[in-house]
Amino acid sequence: MNADVELGERNATLQDREAHHHQFHIPENLRVLGHQIAQEIYYDDDNNEEVQHFQYKPELEHKFSVGSIVGLGFSLMNVPFGVASTLSIGLVCGANATIFWGWLLFGFFSIMISLSLSEIASKFPTSGGVYHFSCILSNEKYSLITSWFDGWYLLIGNLLMFVSYSFGGAQFVLSIFGLSQSDYKENSLLIMLAFVIIIFVSTIINLKFQGSLEKFNEVCIYWTFYTILIADILILLFASEFHNLKYVFTHFDASRSGWPDVVAFIIGGIQFSSMTFNGYGAIVSMSEEVKDPEKTIPKGLTYSIFASIVTGIIFIIPLLSVLPELSRLLDDNPDIFPIDVILKLSTRSFLVSLFISLMIVGAIVFACVGALTTVSRTIYSLARDHGLPYGSIWQQLNTTTDMETVPRNALLLAVFASMILGSFSLISTSAFNAFLGCSVMAMNVANGIPILCSLINKRKKIRGATFKLRKVGYVVNIFSCFMIFLTCIVLCFPPSLDIDIQSMNYSIVVFLIFSISIWVGYYAWGKENFVGPLLVVEPESNSVVKVETSRNATMVSLAAK
Template sequence: MSDHGSLEPSNSSSLPFISTSYSHLSENIPRRIKSILEYENDNDEEHIEHFKYKQDLDRKLTVTSIIGLGFSLMGVPFGISSTLWISLMDGGNVTMLYGWIIVASFSICVVLSLSEIISKYPTSGGVYHFSALLSNDKYSLTSSWFTGWFLLIGNWTYCVSILFSGSQFILSIFGLKNVYYKEDIFFVLGVYFILLSLCGFVNFKLSKYLEAINKMCIIWSIGSVLLIDVLLIVFAKRTNSIKDILSTFDNSRSGWPDPIAFMVGFQSSSFTLTGYGMLFSMTDEVKRPERNMPKGAVSSIFISGIFGLIFILPVLTILPELKLLLDDTPEIMPIDIVFKAATESYIVSFLLALLLIGTVFFQAVGSLTTASRTTYAFARDGGLPFKNLWVEVDDIEQSRIPKNALFLSMVVCAVLSLLSLISSSAFNAFMGASVISLSLANGIPILCSMLNKRRKIKGAAFRLKYLCSGWIINSISVFWVVLSAIILCFPPVIKGMTAATMNYAIVVFLAFTAIVTLGYKFWGITSFEGPQIDTDYFELQGIQEQSARPEDFVIGIDDQDDEEDELHYNEDAESVMTKKDPSKSKKTVHWTSSNRNSFDEQETIVGSQYEARTLLEDPTEGRSN
């Protein structure tokens, strides 16, 4: 009894001590950090921003289509194959394998960060709209202008890079028969213009099949990786040991110190995985973009990373000596030699090459598609001269496309390719500058969000908020963007380097930046408008929810018909002010495009609920006025 009694005072006295210690500890946490932590754990309602742009393009793309487009833009098997020489020069197996894992991991962080933003601001302006919306008002237009031009230049030159390297690869197939094959720039350009014309035709005449093409890309890309792996392993006459696959590091050709060579080898994976930022230019054509764009973008980068690894491991398993790949046949792409040396069969090697040519086609079509949409969006905001010409949308073969923006992108790609006639180093510098531009365009909005304490993405449909994951992933993303931009300025090889083999990417990028700066000072500052948020949307939404007739506009969750919804309702205009807990949502409100147009044409609806009811009952009345 006494023992029990003696314990009670001890327990009771310890509680105030613990409470006091906790209170003291809490008071010593910097208020700024504490407020950030509390803010990151908010459970506020979703608040998805809407924009004033007219919906000119068809919303027809699904999550699966976005994944397919992401696959096509990154083009994993061909992307790795066309830049294989870089990783082999700068370390071989170790650089190729672990470099891919590192770059893919960093890229996933960047995509997660951008997906969080797109779920708050679903706009086809993509990263340049993000920069404007997440910056302080003072720098909003400036950051948007530079990000927009970096994105546009990156899109155009990325498309050129894919088409040109694809043309080189197609012609290098002749090296499978003739080891003395020499590349002829005029033949390369001939194939280049054929590919460009073919991709332009697909985007112009077959745009209505874009959904099917993107889905087909998934099947082709995954099937190609698996089939190439199987054929290489089955027909291989020799294989390397697991130790050699995982630990061989040969830096005898680059001239860089080993640690730097390893990082310079990241260029190979960076060139392949940079295309994810171009995905967001397709937002205007995606159903429910605030949810489907994050799902599609994150899924595509995850799957690309996995299948890149699945492709790399078998290649390293049968990889011949580097002397054969890099020294004896420098005019032939190393992947062609890998196929031929491993299988010792021209027919099998040719079949493997054809599979990669298929990925070239999908990648080129996808890059031209996103380039045209970026051109269209940027011109719509006044970022290009003659904006009315480039924003024109036409009905072509039962599909609405920005025809003139597509043609402008094709002309730019054609002109840039002619640089290869002047100097191969100048052309390569433009291609390197394209990846730097895309990387910075992806990183600027993430940095802007962090500088504003991530408060401007409050209410996003997709949040990185638990355990400060948003801050951690955003910080990693910005670090990687800066590091990759620096790495891309390094020449892959400095041993025996001459003026012709120097990497001039940073020079070209700085020239781009100077021209863009002058353009903003003398023209853009008066013509460029930036993103146009529809500040009246939620007020109109509130009026509609009160006045809409249930039989016309309100669909209960339990009786919603997906097919009817797709045919008769504009999914982009559905109610976005719903709780994150779907069980708390009683109904979903949809607007048809005609209803939205009627609201836009009747400004007095904001102040008159009666007029709102009138328009909802007779959508054509607003048009007659």
């Protein structure tokens, strides 16, 4: 009798356990999804390599090496001027801790994004860069419009970056007068004159010394490094008072921003750093001017960002160690760049601070030359795909006196557009800040679209890339998209809540105006004329080129088997 009772209780217990197991049983659809994800990650570890080629006649010289591409990326990020021009944002939003740790964090974010772009660029090396990637990696139905938007975001971002460097450089050059005149005030006509001179110098170098651009970009690496090294040495030699290490790395004061501390740190860290870590994606557009682009471009992307992070740290720490009171930097004379004040007060020498400032001016010239190079290549590539009206004019190549080819018309168009946009910056500093913020937003969106398209299509179309992220590809891509989204959101906020109509952040307004213009342009003209990237049909490859037409306009997209 007792044995029967025990047996019954045991069976009841087993039934309860079985019911409990079924209650928490993983649904079939989730198990299938998990299996598919695991399978996709497994295939990401494939060792096969396949570089996709394009149906474009090679017209530009393959003259850039890894070193010159690193120099170009280094010049576009332009650490000395990038730090100098946005230092006030970091000071308002927390000072030391925001500047140093924000730089490190955003540098890490930029490496993640560059890894995502490097993988795609190693499979599809093209001067069209990210807008070609978008067409290839998106769904066939939306490939044309996706590529159109990405191409124009890339063009606008590059153009505004060149304007921002040139106009900001003009402001910095004249701000040097504040080293000897504490009551210095900006003069609009002088700023415009300096702006025109910087653009003129950048244009002449790009037009007349095309054959020397490789060496020019390599020299940029040494100039930037020695600018920072000499500045650090002179600051440490001439300064008499230093903050301790705890103050340098942990001091935080966001009282001027009006934001909660965490929000102020995020806004300050991203806005201060993103202005420097901007434009590196544009070097993908140089793919047709390098040897072995499937290997050279990924190296150029990652090396230039890593070099910028390291040199930025070397530059920032000495500045923070001699940082004076914020009131002297931000209140005494807002027309003088804070870094000029730091140099003057720390070295206590006009000549020393002038020398350091002039070396930073040299770095500005390198940045402007590099920015004009990339925007001209973007115009050339977009015109070649009928993405610009009168494209036959802008895609023309001319031979220079040293027998080098250069897209002269595209370059002159970039100069003309920059002069017009620069005149808006002359009207108000808000316009300049809006252009600077919009440049970062447009470049980030342009970089993010192909990464997102690749994710949506389960990264199938980039299998066989020379540069492989392998099993961490999904993590890196998702993280990249999230950080791009966060950066664009943060760039819409003002660093300080104490704002008026003049100091308001209008970046999102400018970005929306450009976005609406791009949308109108597509349906008014681009839909019937724009052509996506022309890929070479390779029947034996793991992918096939599918051609569709829209009003006799060829749209070429890549579809994985």
